[in-house]
Amino acid sequence: DTxxxxxxxxxxxxxxxxxxxxxxxxSEHNRLYWYRQTLGQGPEFLTYFQNEAQxxxxxxxxxxxxxxxxxxxxxxxEIQRTEQGDSAMYLCASSAITGGEQFFGPxxxxxxx
Amino acid sequence: xxxxxxxxxxxxxxxxxxxxxRCNYSYGATPYLFWYVQSxxxxxxxxxxxxxxxxxxxxxxxxxxxxxxxxxxxxxRKPSVHWSDAAEYFCAVGAPGSQGNLIFGKGTKLSVxx
Numbered sequence: 462d463t464x465x466x467x468x469x470x471x472x473x474x475x476x477x478x479x480x481x482x483x484x485x486x487x488s489e490h491n492r493l494y495w496y497r498q499t500l501g502q503g504p505e506f507l508t509y510f511q512n513e514a515q516x517x518x519x520x521x522x523x524x525x526x527x528x529x530x531x532x533x534x535x536x537x538x539e540i541q542r543t544e545q546g547d548s549a550m551y552l553c554a555s556s557a558i559t560g561g562e563q564f565f566g567p568x569x570x571x572x573x574x
Numbered sequence: 575x576x577x578x579x580x581x582x583x584x585x586x587x588x589x590x591x592x593x594x595x596r597c598n599y600s601y602g603a604t605p606y607l608f609w610y611v612q613s614x615x616x617x618x619x620x621x622x623x624x625x626x627x628x629x630x631x632x633x634x635x636x637x638x639x640x641x642x643x644x645x646x647x648x649x650x651r652k653p654s655v656h657w658s659d660a661a662e663y664f665c666a667v668g669a670p671g672s673q674g675n676l677i678f679g680k681g682t683k684l685s686v687x688x
Binding site for chain 2: 465494496501502503504505506509516517519552554562563564565566567568
Protein backbone atom coordinates (compact mmCIF):
# COMPACT_ATOMS: atom_id res chain seq x y z
CA ASP A 462 0.00 0.00 0.00
CA THR A 463 1.54 3.27 -1.10
CA UNK A 464 -0.81 5.59 0.75
CA UNK A 465 -2.81 8.46 -0.67
CA UNK A 466 -1.31 10.01 -3.78
CA UNK A 467 -2.07 13.31 -5.44
CA UNK A 468 -1.21 14.67 -8.84
CA UNK A 469 0.19 17.13 -9.69
CA UNK A 470 2.18 18.17 -6.66
CA UNK A 471 2.46 21.73 -7.90
CA UNK A 472 0.38 23.73 -10.34
CA UNK A 473 0.92 27.29 -11.50
CA UNK A 474 -1.82 28.83 -13.57
CA UNK A 475 -3.05 32.18 -14.73
CA UNK A 476 -6.18 33.75 -13.38
CA UNK A 477 -9.23 32.64 -15.29
CA UNK A 478 -7.84 29.25 -16.31
CA UNK A 479 -9.37 25.95 -15.28
CA UNK A 480 -7.37 23.40 -13.30
CA UNK A 481 -8.00 19.80 -12.33
CA UNK A 482 -6.36 17.80 -9.54
CA UNK A 483 -6.40 14.07 -9.02
CA UNK A 484 -6.40 12.03 -5.83
CA UNK A 485 -5.87 8.28 -5.53
CA UNK A 486 -6.92 7.04 -2.09
CA UNK A 487 -5.72 4.00 -0.21
CA SER A 488 -7.24 1.17 -2.19
CA GLU A 489 -9.57 -0.33 0.41
CA HIS A 490 -10.86 3.03 1.70
CA ASN A 491 -14.45 3.90 0.86
CA ARG A 492 -14.35 7.51 1.98
CA LEU A 493 -12.45 10.29 0.28
CA TYR A 494 -12.12 13.89 1.45
CA TRP A 495 -10.89 17.15 0.00
CA TYR A 496 -9.50 19.96 2.14
CA ARG A 497 -7.91 23.31 1.38
CA GLN A 498 -5.05 24.75 3.41
CA THR A 499 -3.87 28.33 3.11
CA LEU A 500 -0.72 29.76 4.64
CA GLY A 501 -0.84 29.90 8.40
CA GLN A 502 -4.11 28.02 8.63
CA GLY A 503 -5.20 24.50 9.31
CA PRO A 504 -6.91 22.48 6.60
CA GLU A 505 -10.50 23.45 5.85
CA PHE A 506 -12.99 20.85 4.73
CA LEU A 507 -14.35 21.13 1.19
CA THR A 508 -16.22 17.93 0.42
CA TYR A 509 -16.28 14.18 0.90
CA PHE A 510 -17.41 11.04 -0.86
CA GLN A 511 -18.50 7.64 0.26
CA ASN A 512 -17.79 5.41 -2.68
CA GLU A 513 -19.06 7.44 -5.66
CA ALA A 514 -21.64 9.46 -3.73
CA GLN A 515 -20.78 13.00 -2.70
CA UNK A 516 -22.24 13.17 0.80
CA UNK A 517 -21.27 16.59 2.09
CA UNK A 518 -20.08 19.88 0.65
CA UNK A 519 -18.80 22.89 2.52
CA UNK A 520 -20.09 26.35 1.76
CA UNK A 521 -16.46 27.07 0.91
CA UNK A 522 -17.06 25.03 -2.22
CA UNK A 523 -18.33 27.70 -4.58
CA UNK A 524 -19.98 26.85 -7.87
CA UNK A 525 -16.59 27.20 -9.56
CA UNK A 526 -15.47 24.07 -7.74
CA UNK A 527 -16.61 20.60 -8.68
CA UNK A 528 -15.48 17.23 -7.41
CA UNK A 529 -16.16 13.79 -8.76
CA UNK A 530 -15.44 10.22 -7.86
CA UNK A 531 -17.00 8.40 -10.78
CA UNK A 532 -16.13 4.81 -9.98
CA UNK A 533 -15.63 5.09 -6.27
CA UNK A 534 -11.87 4.96 -6.62
CA UNK A 535 -9.88 8.05 -7.60
CA UNK A 536 -11.34 11.53 -7.37
CA UNK A 537 -10.85 14.77 -9.26
CA UNK A 538 -11.28 18.32 -8.06
CA GLU A 539 -11.78 20.94 -10.74
CA ILE A 540 -11.62 24.68 -10.27
CA GLN A 541 -13.04 26.76 -13.08
CA ARG A 542 -12.10 30.38 -13.78
CA THR A 543 -9.41 30.38 -11.12
CA GLU A 544 -8.93 33.43 -8.94
CA GLN A 545 -5.89 34.51 -6.96
CA GLY A 546 -7.76 33.66 -3.78
CA ASP A 547 -7.79 30.02 -4.88
CA SER A 548 -4.04 29.80 -4.30
CA ALA A 549 -3.64 27.19 -1.58
CA MET A 550 -2.61 23.64 -0.84
CA TYR A 551 -5.34 21.18 -1.77
CA LEU A 552 -5.24 18.08 0.38
CA CYS A 553 -6.92 14.77 -0.20
CA ALA A 554 -7.54 12.19 2.51
CA SER A 555 -9.17 8.79 2.69
CA SER A 556 -10.57 6.60 5.41
CA ALA A 557 -12.22 3.26 5.91
CA ILE A 558 -15.90 3.25 6.83
CA THR A 559 -15.22 1.38 10.02
CA GLY A 560 -12.20 3.43 10.95
CA GLY A 561 -12.05 6.91 12.32
CA GLU A 562 -8.82 8.37 11.13
CA GLN A 563 -8.20 10.02 7.82
CA PHE A 564 -4.96 9.43 5.96
CA PHE A 565 -3.71 12.41 4.00
CA GLY A 566 -1.88 12.72 0.73
CA PRO A 567 1.03 15.12 0.14
CA UNK A 568 -1.23 17.76 -1.38
CA UNK A 569 -1.30 19.81 -4.57
CA UNK A 570 0.01 23.34 -4.22
CA UNK A 571 -1.87 25.71 -6.52
CA UNK A 572 -0.52 29.14 -7.38
CA UNK A 573 -2.78 31.47 -9.36
CA UNK A 574 -0.95 34.36 -10.98
CA UNK B 575 -20.13 27.00 16.57
CA UNK B 576 -17.74 24.10 16.43
CA UNK B 577 -14.13 25.19 16.62
CA UNK B 578 -10.63 24.20 17.64
CA UNK B 579 -8.22 26.61 19.28
CA UNK B 580 -4.49 26.16 19.42
CA UNK B 581 -3.38 29.16 21.45
CA UNK B 582 0.32 28.93 20.62
CA UNK B 583 1.26 29.85 17.07
CA UNK B 584 4.96 29.12 17.53
CA UNK B 585 6.87 27.32 20.26
CA UNK B 586 10.62 26.86 20.58
CA UNK B 587 12.07 24.21 22.88
CA UNK B 588 15.55 22.87 23.43
CA UNK B 589 16.36 19.39 22.27
CA UNK B 590 15.78 16.99 25.15
CA UNK B 591 13.31 19.27 26.88
CA UNK B 592 9.70 18.33 27.46
CA UNK B 593 6.90 19.62 25.26
CA UNK B 594 3.24 20.40 25.70
CA UNK B 595 1.08 21.74 22.88
CA ARG B 596 -2.32 23.02 23.84
CA CYS B 597 -5.63 22.33 22.14
CA ASN B 598 -9.09 23.44 23.22
CA TYR B 599 -12.28 22.70 21.37
CA SER B 600 -15.85 23.86 21.26
CA TYR B 601 -18.31 21.14 20.32
CA GLY B 602 -21.82 20.06 21.19
CA ALA B 603 -20.78 16.65 22.47
CA THR B 604 -17.48 14.93 23.08
CA PRO B 605 -15.99 14.70 19.62
CA TYR B 606 -13.42 12.41 18.19
CA LEU B 607 -10.05 14.08 18.76
CA PHE B 608 -6.89 13.91 16.70
CA TRP B 609 -3.38 15.28 16.53
CA TYR B 610 -1.62 15.47 13.19
CA VAL B 611 1.92 16.55 12.33
CA GLN B 612 2.95 18.22 9.08
CA SER B 613 6.57 18.55 8.03
CA UNK B 614 7.56 20.97 5.26
CA UNK B 615 6.49 19.60 1.89
CA UNK B 616 4.79 16.63 3.50
CA UNK B 617 1.22 15.63 4.02
CA UNK B 618 -0.41 15.38 7.41
CA UNK B 619 0.54 12.37 9.49
CA UNK B 620 -1.67 11.12 12.29
CA UNK B 621 0.10 11.09 15.66
CA UNK B 622 -2.75 9.83 17.81
CA UNK B 623 -6.50 9.82 18.25
CA UNK B 624 -9.09 9.66 21.00
CA UNK B 625 -12.53 8.15 20.50
CA UNK B 626 -13.50 6.99 23.98
CA UNK B 627 -12.16 5.16 27.02
CA UNK B 628 -8.83 5.87 28.66
CA UNK B 629 -8.30 9.61 28.56
CA UNK B 630 -4.53 9.28 28.18
CA UNK B 631 -3.69 8.07 24.70
CA UNK B 632 -0.35 7.02 23.33
CA UNK B 633 0.71 7.76 19.81
CA UNK B 634 3.61 7.34 17.48
CA UNK B 635 7.04 8.92 17.88
CA UNK B 636 6.75 8.99 21.68
CA UNK B 637 3.82 11.43 21.79
CA UNK B 638 0.87 11.20 24.13
CA UNK B 639 -2.23 13.30 24.68
CA UNK B 640 -4.68 13.67 27.51
CA UNK B 641 -8.38 14.35 27.06
CA UNK B 642 -9.90 16.49 29.78
CA UNK B 643 -13.65 16.77 29.36
CA UNK B 644 -14.05 19.46 32.03
CA UNK B 645 -11.59 21.70 30.24
CA UNK B 646 -12.56 20.73 26.67
CA UNK B 647 -8.89 20.15 26.07
CA UNK B 648 -6.72 17.59 24.34
CA UNK B 649 -3.12 18.62 24.95
CA UNK B 650 -0.22 16.89 23.25
CA ARG B 651 2.91 16.02 25.23
CA LYS B 652 6.33 14.54 24.72
CA PRO B 653 8.82 14.04 27.55
CA SER B 654 11.96 14.62 25.49
CA VAL B 655 11.95 16.44 22.16
CA HIS B 656 14.22 15.45 19.31
CA TRP B 657 15.42 17.79 16.55
CA SER B 658 13.39 15.75 14.07
CA ASP B 659 10.18 16.76 15.87
CA ALA B 660 10.42 20.26 14.40
CA ALA B 661 7.24 20.58 12.35
CA GLU B 662 3.75 22.00 12.49
CA TYR B 663 1.20 20.30 14.71
CA PHE B 664 -2.53 20.37 14.17
CA CYS B 665 -5.30 19.42 16.54
CA ALA B 666 -8.57 18.33 14.93
CA VAL B 667 -12.05 17.24 15.99
CA GLY B 668 -14.64 15.13 14.24
CA ALA B 669 -18.23 14.18 14.91
CA PRO B 670 -18.46 11.09 17.12
CA GLY B 671 -19.52 8.01 15.26
CA SER B 672 -19.31 9.80 11.95
CA GLN B 673 -16.74 9.73 9.22
CA GLY B 674 -17.45 13.25 8.10
CA ASN B 675 -15.27 16.27 7.96
CA LEU B 676 -12.59 17.18 10.47
CA ILE B 677 -12.32 20.65 11.96
CA PHE B 678 -8.71 21.70 12.41
CA GLY B 679 -7.02 24.28 14.56
CA LYS B 680 -4.64 26.77 13.00
CA GLY B 681 -1.64 24.78 14.07
CA THR B 682 1.39 25.26 16.30
CA LYS B 683 4.80 25.47 14.70
CA LEU B 684 7.46 23.75 16.78
CA SER B 685 11.10 24.76 16.51
CA VAL B 686 13.80 22.77 18.29
CA UNK B 687 17.03 24.39 19.48
CA UNK B 688 20.16 22.24 19.52
